[in-house]
Amino acid sequence: MLFLQQLINGLTSGSLYALIAVGYTVVYGIVQLINFAHGEVFMIGAFGSLAVWTIFFQGQTSILILIPMLLGAVAASVGVAVLMERFAYRPLRHAPRLAPLITAIGVSVSLQEIVRLFYPGAKSPLPYPQIDYVSGTALQLGDITLRRSAIFTVGALVVSAVFLWWFINRTKLGRGMQAVSQDPDTARLMGINVDRVIVVAFALGALLAGIAGVAQGLQTNSISQIMGFTAGLKAFTAAVLGGIGNVAGAVVGGLVLGVAESLATQFIPGAFGGTPWKDVWAFVLLIVVLVFRPQGLLGARVVDRA
Amino acid sequence: MTVTHSAPAAPPADGGAVILQASGVIMRFGGLTAVNSVDLTVREGEIVGLIGPNGAGKTTFFNCLTGLYKPTEGQVIFNGAVLPPKPRAVVLAGMARTFQNIRLFNNMTALENVMVGRYCRTSSMALTSIFRGPKFRREEAATRARAQELLDYVGLGRSSELLARNLPYGDQRRLEIARALATDPKVLLLDEPTAGMNPQETRQASDLIFKIRDSGIAVVVIEHDMRFIFNLCDRVLCLVRGETLVEGSPTQVQSDPRVIEAYIGTGDDDEDEGAST
Amino acid sequence: MSTVSTPTQIAPTPGYHPSRIDGLREQHGRLAWLLVLTGLVVLAAGCFLSWSYDPEILGNLSISFNPGSLQLFMLTAAVLALVYALAYRGPLRGLGVWIDSAKALMVLGIGALGFMAITLAVVAVTSSGLINIDPGGWVSLVGSLVLAVGGSLLERRPTKDTLHAQLPAWVEIGTIVVLMAMLLFGAAYALGQTDGNIFGLFLVFVVAVAWSLFAAGFFTWLGIVAQRHRRVLMLGAFAVAFLFPFTQNGSDANMSIATQVLIFAATALGLNIVVGLAGLLDLGYIAFLGAGAYTAATLSTSAFATIGWKPPFLVVVLLGAIVAATLGLIIGTPTLRVSGDYLAIVTLAFGEIFRLSMSNLDGNNGPDLTHGPNGIPAIPDLQIGSFNFGDEHTILGFSLGRFANYYFVLLVLALVIITVFSRLNNSRIGRGWVAIREDEKAAEAMGVNVFGLKLFAFASGAFLAGMAGTVKAHQDVSVTPDQYVFLESAFLLAAVVLGGMGTVAGVFIGATILKLLPEKLRFISDYRLLIFGVLLVLMMRVRPEGIIASQRRQLEFHEEDEALAERIEEVHLEEEAQT
Ligand SMILES: Nc1ncnc2c1ncn2[C@@H]1O[C@H](COP(=O)(O)OP(=O)(O)O)[C@@H](O)[C@H]1O
Numbered sequence A: 001m002l003f004l005q006q007l008i009n010g011l012t013s014g015s016l017y018a019l020i021a022v023g024y025t026v027v028y029g030i031v032q033l034i035n036f037a038h039g040e041v042f043m044i045g046a047f048g049s050l051a052v053w054t055i056f057f058q059g060q061t062s063i064l065i066l067i068p069m070l071l072g073a074v075a076a077s078v079g080v081a082v083l084m085e086r087f088a089y090r091p092l093r094h095a096p097r098l099a100p101l102i103t104a105i106g107v108s109v110s111l112q113e114i115v116r117l118f119y120p121g122a123k124s125p126l127p128y129p130q131i132d133y134v135s136g137t138a139l140q141l142g143d144i145t146l147r148r149s150a151i152f153t154v155g156a157l158v159v160s161a162v163f164l165w166w167f168i169n170r171t172k173l174g175r176g177m178q179a180v181s182q183d184p185d186t187a188r189l190m191g192i193n194v195d196r197v198i199v200v201a202f203a204l205g206a207l208l209a210g211i212a213g214v215a216q217g218l219q220t221n222s223i224s225q226i227m228g229f230t231a232g233l234k235a236f237t238a239a240v241l242g243g244i245g246n247v248a249g250a251v252v253g254g255l256v257l258g259v260a261e262s263l264a265t266q267f268i269p270g271a272f273g274g275t276p277w278k279d280v281w282a283f284v285l286l287i288v289v290l291v292f293r294p295q296g297l298l299g300a301r302v303v304d305r306a
Numbered sequence B: 001m002t003v004t005h006s007a008p009a010a011p012p013a014d015g016g017a018v019i020l021q022a023s024g025v026i027m028r029f030g031g032l033t034a035v036n037s038v039d040l041t042v043r044e045g046e047i048v049g050l051i052g053p054n055g056a057g058k059t060t061f062f063n064c065l066t067g068l069y070k071p072t073e074g075q076v077i078f079n080g081a082v083l084p085p086k087p088r089a090v091v092l093a094g095m096a097r098t099f100q101n102i103r104l105f106n107n108m109t110a111l112e113n114v115m116v117g118r119y120c121r122t123s124s125m126a127l128t129s130i131f132r133g134p135k136f137r138r139e140e141a142a143t144r145a146r147a148q149e150l151l152d153y154v155g156l157g158r159s160s161e162l163l164a165r166n167l168p169y170g171d172q173r174r175l176e177i178a179r180a181l182a183t184d185p186k187v188l189l190l191d192e193p194t195a196g197m198n199p200q201e202t203r204q205a206s207d208l209i210f211k212i213r214d215s216g217i218a219v220v221v222i223e224h225d226m227r228f229i230f231n232l233c234d235r236v237l238c239l240v241r242g243e244t245l246v247e248g249s250p251t252q253v254q255s256d257p258r259v260i261e262a263y264i265g266t267g268d269d270d271e272d273e274g275a276s277t
Numbered sequence C: 001m002s003t004v005s006t007p008t009q010i011a012p013t014p015g016y017h018p019s020r021i022d023g024l025r026e027q028h029g030r031l032a033w034l035l036v037l038t039g040l041v042v043l044a045a046g047c048f049l050s051w052s053y054d055p056e057i058l059g060n061l062s063i064s065f066n067p068g069s070l071q072l073f074m075l076t077a078a079v080l081a082l083v084y085a086l087a088y089r090g091p092l093r094g095l096g097v098w099i100d101s102a103k104a105l106m107v108l109g110i111g112a113l114g115f116m117a118i119t120l121a122v123v124a125v126t127s128s129g130l131i132n133i134d135p136g137g138w139v140s141l142v143g144s145l146v147l148a149v150g151g152s153l154l155e156r157r158p159t160k161d162t163l164h165a166q167l168p169a170w171v172e173i174g175t176i177v178v179l180m181a182m183l184l185f186g187a188a189y190a191l192g193q194t195d196g197n198i199f200g201l202f203l204v205f206v207v208a209v210a211w212s213l214f215a216a217g218f219f220t221w222l223g224i225v226a227q228r229h230r231r232v233l234m235l236g237a238f239a240v241a242f243l244f245p246f247t248q249n250g251s252d253a254n255m256s257i258a259t260q261v262l263i264f265a266a267t268a269l270g271l272n273i274v275v276g277l278a279g280l281l282d283l284g285y286i287a288f289l290g291a292g293a294y295t296a297a298t299l300s301t302s303a304f305a306t307i308g309w310k311p312p313f314l315v316v317v318l319l320g321a322i323v324a325a326t327l328g329l330i331i332g333t334p335t336l337r338v339s340g341d342y343l344a345i346v347t348l349a350f351g352e353i354f355r356l357s358m359s360n361l362d363g364n365n366g367p368d369l370t371h372g373p374n375g376i377p378a379i380p381d382l383q384i385g386s387f388n389f390g391d392e393h394t395i396l397g398f399s400l401g402r403f404a405n406y407y408f409v410l411l412v413l414a415l416v417i418i419t420v421f422s423r424l425n426n427s428r429i430g431r432g433w434v435a436i437r438e439d440e441k442a443a444e445a446m447g448v449n450v451f452g453l454k455l456f457a458f459a460s461g462a463f464l465a466g467m468a469g470t471v472k473a474h475q476d477v478s479v480t481p482d483q484y485v486f487l488e489s490a491f492l493l494a495a496v497v498l499g500g501m502g503t504v505a506g507v508f509i510g511a512t513i514l515k516l517l518p519e520k521l522r523f524i525s526d527y528r529l530l531i532f533g534v535l536l537v538l539m540m541r542v543r544p545e546g547i548i549a550s551q552r553r554q555l556e557f558h559e560e561d562e563a564l565a566e567r568i569e570e571v572h573l574e575e576e577a578q579t
């Protein structure tokens, strides 16, 4: 029972990681850039949805509001991601790798600060609205507690994964993305607009991150400008776990990470097992994977050209 | 290595002791077998040529010899001992190389580039470097002097303080050779040392390679310029599609119809590849 | 520039024939020059008149014929402008052959104009109304405007490259000494300002003067001079740093900031070994400082210390450094397999692991080592022999407070770190690092011990940070996990990146900017992080190699720039010719 409960908890947080992890992986697959500020895109999504609720639906709880809220989240995160790509990363595309990474840190700090300073009331964590059916009392199935927001999160992941699969394999843009990630130069020669593909990759990642922002808000009932940091790092771990650059891997990695984390909390005996050590074990997992299997669970081994 | 300028007569082709022996080297990349059980024997004081059309696997073979790639199968015996596929071990054992697409340390001066080549033959570590005792100063001076000597040797003595990236193309190739020589090799692997050179530079390069051979270093050289190969080499190995097609004296190889066919055939090959991908 | 006033040493440009300039341009040039002269005279004259009706604003600017400090700045600018003007045409023509006085005048004029505009704006705003600006202020504003206009109308003449200027050794050394003295008094003055506006205006002034000197080619020349008299420069810099506490009259307020800057700079220098020399990105570097601090805290005589053993402080320093270096080795191990961005994330994760562990080890979750989030408070001041660092001491009539004591220890530490940094840089190991940065595969193929050198970079950087941490624990009195968050690592990295990768001076400048400015410019304090983030982004676009970058780093960030490569080669050849 305990195991099942932890499994469910793990899948819930794992779904969240997976939604964010896709953003890292898609962008990395195409421009070999770790968009360190992606965690902030997720955070912006949460604030975008909150803004929509505060401005238009203050005090309401109808489930239908969730749709405009999701739209608000996605608009905010996609907007920020596209601007970020255009003004911070694109000019550095041929710079040494240190430059985009430091830029990413700068962007990350700036976004947090912009929210903290200019979003009304954001200097302390803001309560997230309660929405019918997806927030509120948990469902009880025997011994197992199933939180409504968990159902929403897992559902969001399932829908997003199907959408992703369709987008990447069935649309022209998606196939363009695949082409660019395999061989950017040839893709360019074949007439694919690489700049546009890169923007699309950022936008796609941001789309899922925005949804994740809503899910996180519903789960924790409050959001703050620093929520993107740890979540981003965890999601990156998930992306690495699945094999960075591999979209399916990101989803699998997220779920595996979530489950591993919650099982660790429960089943690592002694003082080092409790919730306070959860993040530590996640990061240890990240390092272990990077050192022993840098290609991740689903990635293929590549020989770097000499 | 002592730099002798008075050239003794070239030793007979199979006179010296075997210094490098690679046997059954195979390198696969996924489905592609880039090098397929190639054997190579190099004797002291020999110049061996490695020819073959583009994509034949010559560079990959070099990478296997020098430990940049870990060969899928096969082993390399150097001076009687098996070489582990680790670049540093290879250099320490006495085999150094240049690269087809020049890989100098662009933002270092010519002298510094060669000094990096001395790295594996010097030993100052952290504390020595921090406290700057006599040993450190002696070794630094010796490194510097040796590097300058090597630059003079390849004809770049006056460019020692220039940045590698500012050097003309031909000089960059020679600098790469000087950097490799700085590791005190017994075998030198040169990957297309005259690519992109004009006839005069090519002649200078072959003079340099002779000079290196005469100082007692065996040379394995990948080249496309046939005249260069036949003037220079004691023995030639022709690779095609990762396999040894012919091995023998330059004249033998030159007259072998299969070699000619392989080279002429490449045009078709390239077209095929272009169409299929 | 006043020290370069030996024009007799410099031959005029041989190819320069005034007669070839046609009459019209000659006339135009003379007019512009006269404008410049008028401008600087008017600017200076205004400085002797009152700028503000209210004596309370910006120091006292209200007494005619008794210039306040801001007015003295503008007087200095006017004198500097006079030197440029006379170098352009007049008795200092010999100097004018070398310096681009037209450009320097333009920059200085614009700078002065900006300074005056801000000053008058502050006066008007704080005293609510333009009415409170006295005529002197308007006079100087007009003067600076005329100066700026005249400067931009001046004809730009080709100059010789100051790179090849040769002056007698005593002039060069004199320049260094004067600059160092100015640095000392400038720093003391700046720190003494409690008024953020004056501090900010002082910065504007310094930037304007520095920029004009830069335009004049002064820094090119200074670079060569610094290279030629490296010893003098280092000695001078150390003397300035050493004398600084004596300018503070025992006041701890500024010394506290100064020690913060110093500890930050020392740590950043250690990081510069990892980032600037070895080219590895470490986003968890603050953990090493933390490791040192926690070692010192747990071994201290604080009532909350968790380890019974109380070794002497020098042993603690060594232990802290060793603990940190061990962590460094562990963090460095993944470099065998991962590189680049991946490595950055690994180090970030390590940093987080460290912080989380420190806030977990409270007795409930694992052994009680750190008291969890509360940390270890009440760490007593250092006591070495009978010398207690908490007491005020008097030396030669100067009283030195608690922070001054720590300042001196940190100064010694910084000196150690600088020595280690620059000696490693100029050695076999340093060359190996450069080679790895340039082309890791090629370095490996040349027999460079890539993994060993990377590991060593991590370990030595960590060692030095650990040492700094042990002092920090005592100076801060308490050690808590939230002092070692990721943002601190980002700050350290920013000090390296903004200041200049691979140089000592750059890191000190970066550290000063990042620590001092927020302290002094209180009005930006809430926007501190935002400015920081934006600064990082802008810097990466505008000057990714940092303010004072090593030449090699500059080249690495501008692989396409042929002209830069030629220029740096020229500088290098000049340096080689000197030594
Ligand atoms: N790291 C690698 N991964 C995949 N394929 C490779 C790699 N290195 C070389 N190859 C392939 O091996 C073949 C041989 O290449 P190479 O050795 O460079 O040929 P050559 O030097 O004879 O022109 C080519 O088809 C090349 O694409």
Ligand SMILES: [Mg+2]
Pocket (backbone or CB within 6 Å): B058, B059, B060, B100
């Ligand atoms: Mg090749």
